[in-house]
Amino acid sequence: MATRFKSDETFRDDYRYGNSDEAILRFPFPFNEDGYMYGVNIEPHSRAGSNGAFAVAFDVDEHYVSECAERATTLALEPGRCLVLPHMDAAQWDTLELIMESLAADYPDQFVLERDGLDWTWTNRPLGLHQAFRFGDATTLPHPPFEYIVRQAQGDFTLQDQRDGTLYMDGGIATTPADWSLAFDVGMTFHEWHGPVPLAHQAGVFDRALQYLMRVRYGHPARRLNWTMTINPRLDTSPENFPLWGPDRASLTPENIGAKLFLRVELQSFFRLPRSNALLFGIRTYLASLDDLTRVPKWGRRLHRVIRDLNPELIGYKGLTRYHDILVAHLAQFDDGTPTTAGIAPDVAQLP
Amino acid sequence: MTAVPASNRPRYAPIAPDPRARAQLLVMDHDCPGDGAFAPGVNLADFPERWGIVAHALVLPEPLAGAGVKSFRSSAHLLALLAHRLAAETMGLRLYVVGSEPFVWDVARVATEAGMGRDEMQLFAMGRPVRRVSCVHCRHINPGVTTTLVTCAGCGVTLTVRDHFSRAHNTWMGVQCDAEAPGELPAVEDLIA
Amino acid sequence: MIDGQTLTLRVADAVLVAPGLRRLHLVAADGARLPPAAPGAHITLTLPTGHNSYTLVSADPEAGYEMIVRRTLQSRGGSRYIHDTLATGDVIAATVPHNLFALHSQARKHLLIAGGIGVTPMLAFIAHLRRSPAPFKVPFELHQLAAPAETSVFEALLDARPGERVHVHAGEGYFDFTALLAAQPLGTHLYTCGPAGMMNAVEAAAAALGWPDSHVHREDFGASGGEPFTLRLAKSGIDIAVARDQTMLAAIEAAGVDAPSLCRGGACGVCMVPVLDGLPEHRDHYLTSDERASSRLVMPCVSRSRSATLVLDL
Numbered sequence: 001m002a003t004r005f006k007s008d009e010t011f012r013d014d015y016r017y018g019n020s021d022e023a024i025l026r027f028p029f030p031f032n033e034d035g036y037m038y039g040v041n042i043e044p045h046s047r048a049g050s051n052g053a054f055a056v057a058f059d060v061d062e063h064y065v066s067e068c069a070e071r072a073t074t075l076a077l078e079p080g081r082c083l084v085l086p087h088m089d090a091a092q093w094d095t096l097e098l099i100m101e102s103l104a105a106d107y108p109d110q111f112v113l114e115r116d117g118l119d120w121t122w123t124n125r126p127l128g129l130h131q132a133f134r135f136g137d138a139t140t141l142p143h144p145p146f147e148y149i150v151r152q153a154q155g156d157f158t159l160q161d162q163r164d165g166t167l168y169m170d171g172g173i174a175t176t177p178a179d180w181s182l183a184f185d186v187g188m189t190f191h192e193w194h195g196p197v198p199l200a201h202q203a204g205v206f207d208r209a210l211q212y213l214m215r216v217r218y219g220h221p222a223r224r225l226n227w228t229m230t231i232n233p234r235l236d237t238s239p240e241n242f243p244l245w246g247p248d249r250a251s252l253t254p255e256n257i258g259a260k261l262f263l264r265v266e267l268q269s270f271f272r273l274p275r276s277n278a279l280l281f282g283i284r285t286y287l288a289s290l291d292d293l294t295r296v297p298k299w300g301r302r303l304h305r306v307i308r309d310l311n312p313e314l315i316g317y318k319g320l321t322r323y324h325d326i327l328v329a330h331l332a333q334f335d336d337g338t339p340t341t342a343g344i345a346p347d348v349a350q351l352p
Numbered sequence: 353m354t355a356v357p358a359s360n361r362p363r364y365a366p367i368a369p370d371p372r373a374r375a376q377l378l379v380m381d382h383d384c385p386g387d388g389a390f391a392p393g394v395n396l397a398d399f400p401e402r403w404g405i406v407a408h409a410l411v412l413p414e415p416l417a418g419a420g421v422k423s424f425r426s427s428a429h430l431l432a433l434l435a436h437r438l439a440a441e442t443m444g445l446r447l448y449v450v451g452s453e454p455f456v457w458d459v460a461r462v463a464t465e466a467g468m469g470r471d472e473m474q475l476f477a478m479g480r481p482v483r484r485v486s487c488v489h490c491r492h493i494n495p496g497v498t499t500t501l502v503t504c505a506g507c508g509v510t511l512t513v514r515d516h517f518s519r520a521h522n523t524w525m526g527v528q529c530d531a532e533a534p535g536e537l538p539a540v541e542d543l544i545a
Numbered sequence: 546m547i548d549g550q551t552l553t554l555r556v557a558d559a560v561l562v563a564p565g566l567r568r569l570h571l572v573a574a575d576g577a578r579l580p581p582a583a584p585g586a587h588i589t590l591t592l593p594t595g596h597n598s599y600t601l602v603s604a605d606p607e608a609g610y611e612m613i614v615r616r617t618l619q620s621r622g623g624s625r626y627i628h629d630t631l632a633t634g635d636v637i638a639a640t641v642p643h644n645l646f647a648l649h650s651q652a653r654k655h656l657l658i659a660g661g662i663g664v665t666p667m668l669a670f671i672a673h674l675r676r677s678p679a680p681f682k683v684p685f686e687l688h689q690l691a692a693p694a695e696t697s698v699f700e701a702l703l704d705a706r707p708g709e710r711v712h713v714h715a716g717e718g719y720f721d722f723t724a725l726l727a728a729q730p731l732g733t734h735l736y737t738c739g740p741a742g743m744m745n746a747v748e749a750a751a752a753a754l755g756w757p758d759s760h761v762h763r764e765d766f767g768a769s770g771g772e773p774f775t776l777r778l779a780k781s782g783i784d785i786a787v788a789r790d791q792t793m794l795a796a797i798e799a800a801g802v803d804a805p806s807l808c809r810g811g812a813c814g815v816c817m818v819p820v821l822d823g824l825p826e827h828r829d830h831y832l833t834s835d836e837r838a839s840s841r842l843v844m845p846c847v848s849r850s851r852s853a854t855l856v857l858d859l
Contacts, residue, residue, distance in 0.1 A: 040813040040831075087650045089681065090583075097581075115578075117607065161650050164469060164759050170650075181488050187520030188360070195360020196516055211830035212812035218580060219550065219641045222808070239488045239527050243509070246531025277583040277647045322532060374755035441731040444755030467653035467732015469759040 005126055009066035017233035017287070021351045023062055024292050026052035029344040030225040030265050034305040036314075038200040040208045045223040045269050053267060057102035057221065058153055059284060060110070065126050067154045067176075067235070074175040074236055075151070080183055081238075082147045084159060084171030091159045091171065092146035093136060094273035095280055099149045124152055146171065155267075155284035158182070162214055162279060166190050170278075176235040176285045178228050178264060179242075179319070198313040216279060218272040226266040228318045229327075233262055233287045252323045257330050258291040261323070263303075290330065296346045300334030307331060359515035364476045366391040367448045369398050374444025378402045379434065379459055381427060381451030389450045389476045399448065405430055416440075427455055431462050438466035446472055453477035454484055454495075457522040481543040485513050486523035493523055501529060501540045510537060552579065552588070552639045557609060559633055563698040565616045566662070567628050568602075572609035574636050579606050582642035584669035585764075588612075590623075591638040592631075596770070596790055597623035600665040600738075601642060603672060610642075613702075615662040645765040646736070648673070653732030655685040658722070658747050660739025664689055664699055666764055667738065671703070671711070686710040690720055690743065722750035738764035771826065774850040778802060778859045779821055793845035797859070804845065804859060811847035818845060823855035 010016045019027070045057070053059045074081060084092055100122055103111040112123040118135045129152070133140040141148045150157050150173045158172035167190040174182035185193045190210050191201075200206060216222055230237055231248035252261060269282040294300035307320075308328045315324055341347060368391035369376050378385075378399035383406055385396070396402065400419040411423045416437040424430035438445075447463050449456045456475040463473055485494045485502055492506025502511050504526065511526030518525075530536050558570040573579050582604035589598045599612040616628040631637075646666055648655060655674065659667045667687055674685050691699045693715040705711035714720060726735070726747075735756065737747040744763050751761045770790040777784050778797070787796040794816060797804045807815040811829030820843050827837045829844035836842050843857070 040808065042808045042810070042813060044809060086681070094581075162647075163649055163651065164471075181525070183491075184486065184488060184516070184518055184521075184523075184525050188518065192360040192517075192519070196514070208812040208830045212808055212810040215810060217641070217643055222810075239525070241489075242531045243489060243528050246528065247534065249532045274581040274586075274642065275583055277586075277644045370755075372752060372755050438731055442727065443729045443731060443733055443751075443760070444727075445731060446755070464651075467651060467730075469651075469757055471757040471759045 004062060005065040006062050007065045007069075009063060011067070011070045011233055011235040015232050015234070017063075017066075019288055019292050020062060024288060024295065024351060025346055025348075026061075027288050027293070028053045028225055028265050028267050028286055029293070029296075029299055029302075029346070030227040030263075031302050031306050032344050033342060034302055034340060035309055036306045037311065038197075038203060038205050040205055040212065042209060042212055042222050042224045042270075045221040053284075053286070054223075056106040057269070057271075058099060058106070058155075058282060059267070060103065060107055060126075060154065064154055068127055068152060070235055071151055071173075071175045075147075078240070081175050082150070082173040083182055083186055084144070084146050085186065088159050088161065088171045088276065088278065090276035091161075091273055091278040091280070092144060094275050094278065095157070095159070096145040096149040097135070098271060098273065098280065099153055103153075127152060147173065153282075155282055157283065158281045160190075160279040160281065162277060165214075166210060167213065167279060169193055172281075174238065176283075177238050178226075178230075178266065178285075179237055179239055181239045184239075196317070198317050199311065213270055213279060216270050216272050218274050221269055221271045223267060223269040226268055228264050229320055230262045230264045230287065231260055233289075235285060235287070237264075249319065249322050252326060254326050254330060257323070257326060258294070259289055261327065262287045262289050263293060294331070294334045295351045296348060297334070298340050298347050300331070301336070301338060302340050304328070304331035304335035361515055361517055362453075362475070362477070362519070364478075365474070366394075367450065367474045367476050368394050369448070370446045370474075373446040374442075376401065376446050376448065377437075378448045378450070379430065380404045380449075381455040383423065385450040385476075386478050389478055403430060403434070427458065431458055434459065434462050435466065438463065438468070441466075446474070448474045448476075450476045450478065452479050452482055454482060454522060457519060460519065461522060481545045483513060483524045483543065484522060485511060485526040486518075486521065487511055487526045489528060494526065497524075498543055499540050500543060501537065502526065512538075513543065550640070551591075552641060554579075554610070554637055554639050556631060556633050556635045556637070559631065562613065562702070563695060565628075566613055566695075566698065567616070568611060568613045569627070569631075570609055570611050571637075571639070579604070579609060580641050581606050582610075583644045583647055584673040585646040585648065585666050586642040586644040586669075587646075588642050589640040592623050592626050594622045594626050597627075600646075600669065600764070602665050602668045604642060604669075613662065613665050613668075646738070646762060648736075649734045649760075649762070651732075652683055652734035654730060654734070655683060656726075656729055656733050656735045657685060657687040658690075658725075658735065658737045658739075658743075659687070660690040660743040661692070661695075663737070663739030663743075663764065664702060665738070666736070668702060670736065675706070687712065688720075688725065689713045690739065691715060722747050723754065726750050726754050726756065734760050734762065736762045736764075771849045774852070775854045776850070777822075777854060777856040779856055780859055787849070792847065793843075793849065793855075797845060802859065806846055809846045811844050814844075816844055816846045817842055819858040821856040821858050824851040825849070825855060826851045 100113045104113040110125045114121040120135050122131045138144055156174050156176050158169050160167040161170045169188055172182050191206055194206055234245055237245055265286045267284040271280040273280055315321055376399055383404035402421050404423055406423045409425050411425050414422055449459045456477050483497045485497045487504040487506055490507035492504055494502055494505055500513055504511050509528045512529035514525040514527055516525040553574040554571040555574040557572045560568050562568050582601055587598045587600045589596050601610050602613055603611045614624050614627045617624050657667045689699050691713055696713050696715045699713045703711050737744045773789050774787050775784055776787050781802050785796050785800045787793055794806055805815050807813045814831045820841055825840055825843040826849045828847045
């Protein structure tokens with residue numbers, strides 16, 4: 001892996017953050033056509049022949065070291081952001097095993113997992129960690145197993161118990177949430193935690209998605225993309241801290257919007273966990289500014305069309321209301337009306 | 353197609369006894385249910401065992417199990433004794449709960465802790481909407497909220513009462529309503545059931 | 546290791562534990578770790594006679610998998626193959642473990658009722674329950690019905706510890722399920738595995754006593770595959786044979802025809818295609834009941850055909 005990790009980025013306060021050209025070109029652009037509406041856009045995860053963010057189970061990119069430091073900061077300030085109900089203990093170990101196995105397999109130069117029966121040794125070179133422990137014995141790790149491993153992964157995660165014909169969110173970590181609270185939502189069913197999403201319920205989207213997810217098998221993970229927008233490259237857009245980041249929504253101007261407004265894409269992945277039979281959801285968050293994305297001509301055109309024609313209920317739900325007009329006006333300059341290709345690929349190998 | 357509000361609020365159906373149940377227990381926060389709590393054709397006599405709250409202390413303790421009408425001094429009194437009752441119960445019981453929304457979910461929590469599933473209970477919340485609102489910023493729980501905005505007694509922020517309900521915690525979510533533009537408050541309205 | 550789809554297993558040991566009961570110990574053919582599994586999981590073996598699913602009595606990534614197979618005179622002869630032909634050292638393909646019969650996380654007590662070879666998931670359950678650390682320990686009670694000649698075999702398999710409520714009952718005839726179920730405390734979950742008649746009797750007794758469906762669990766291997774049929778693609782002008790364990794979509798793709806698809810799980814609607822003739826067997830989660838009844842549309846990623854031939858507008 002050729003990644004050079006940026007070690008001193010920040011996602012709050014002074015917002016020292018930027019995407020390399022490579023990061024922009026591999027960005028998981030969420031719009032495969034010139035309009036957007038909810039659907040069951042789930043597909044198998046990591047098929048052969050995929051590249052970039054879709055080629056591996058858990059993507060590690062140039063922001064890895066900085067994002068892990070950001071997570072550590074959030075957890076030090078707000079430990080309740082990681083929470084697992086007691087009956088999900090087996091799922092904690094499942095998660096640790098899955099993420100360790102995956103990182104070691106997908107990035108063998110950076111992560112090493114050695115196993116001798118239940119005596120495991122884990123090496124995380126980017127973070128400089130070396131840990132010997134006994135699988136199944138939490139006293140041999142510095143944190144509970146789920147927390148231990150998600151501190152070394154990018155993105156949020158939730159643990160779902162499958163029972164009574166639905167999924168219950170019975171644990172997780174939410175330090176990069178797009179305006180949802182783990183502490184409030186823990187214990188909710190699939191339909192209940194999606195309650196606030198407009199329009200999708202009557203279209204039957206959640207009924208179908210739930211049926212699909214309950215049938216996800218071990219070794220056959222799935223994924224989908226979700227999106228919203230964030231002012232500044234702020235990962236912690238939690239409801240808890242809304243007083244801190246809410247005012248940013250009124251700070252956009254036509255002059256600063258290109259650099260200050262970020263498309264926030266969630267690569268959501270769904271894994272069956274073998275010992276607990278639970279489902280692990282990964283919520284991997286990518287941020288790229290409008291200035292970043294509009295360097296790709298196809299994406300500039302498409303973004304304008306999607307945002308201009310977005311359903312008003314979605315505009316409201318995604319928090320875009322206050323600045324929607326100046327956003328559309330800004331994006332218009334990148335749209336010359338030329339047709340765009342289907343699919344999300346950038347269609348360029350280098351950025352101008 | 354009628355618009356479904358973007359919400360996870362519970363929807364309550366009028367109660368009808370489950371013919372497959374071995375035993376039925378009706379629990380109310382008053383001494384009788386209000387109008388509309390029962391399905392057409394259903395009345396109190398269909399529930400030989402009924403618990404209600406009379407809100408005074410002149411209540412004689414009685415054996416917990418068995419047919420009959422039992423009165424409790426308060427909600428807390430009823431919930432404590434319900435836990436004991438369920439701990440001694442066998443499979444086949446259905447629980448029917450009628451009362452204010454906070455009350456029915458308090459009862460549901462006791463039942464869930466006893467191992468009952470959602471398909472063993474029927475809940476019917478009635479009366480003017482009254483909500484416990486959990487402030488997501490400071491975690492204080494503000495009881496007795498009847499309007500769409502409330503000042504948090506924990507941190508002083510004006511909260512909008514989001515239409516997002518936690519059945520497990522029996523609270524609604526409160527989020528600062530003027531974070532984007534401090535001081536810019538929408539009009540206060542009553543909560544609608 | 547594994548490609549996410551199949552395991553290549555080697556028979557490490559095969560022992561007759563009783564007349565007609567063979568215990569297999571399977572390990573990875575290349576000596577690698579196997580996927581772990583939750584109690585109640587099963588794997589599906591690819592045998593020369595077809596595909597057979599068996600519950601894992603135990604599953605350890607390093608020690609391997611164990612199953613117990615009853616020799617029966619079933620239609621395709623899978624169990625006869627396992628008893629009479631399969632030998633130590635043989636290599637067979639299998640699916641990764643899949644669990645449709647899991648212990649419920651909210652149970653205050655687990656009641657296990659098994660008949661004959663239905664003991665296999667119960668063995669996995671009680672091994673797990675016995676190992677649970679004290680704060681998480683949930684009480685259980687097990688009743689095993691066995692033919693009189695086999696009671697000692699099942700007692701040895703179950704190996705009841707002092708103080709455990711583990712009972713083997715001779716005779717698969719009358720057993721008073723009603724009395725047993727009537728005594729169960731609120732919060733008990735019931736799990737049954739064995740002959741269909743026995744499972745039906747258990748479920749009927751539970752229903753008559755007012756047990757809710759959410760608390761009654763029955764062993765299930767899931768329905769996948771079905772009868773082979775012929776698929777005619779009207780626009781492409783070709784006929785395709787869809788095999789027993791192959792999806793329509795896989796058959797279409799194998800024939801080199803370009804068919805759009807996304808989730809491959811019957812939920813997203815992308816692969817939906819019009820039906821020109823024949824009767825589809827719907828297994829998706831997307832079509833409305835009217836659309837299903839009209840038989841004009843089908844989702845080839847999961848659905849099959851009731852008729853010998855199905856004609857698609859593809």
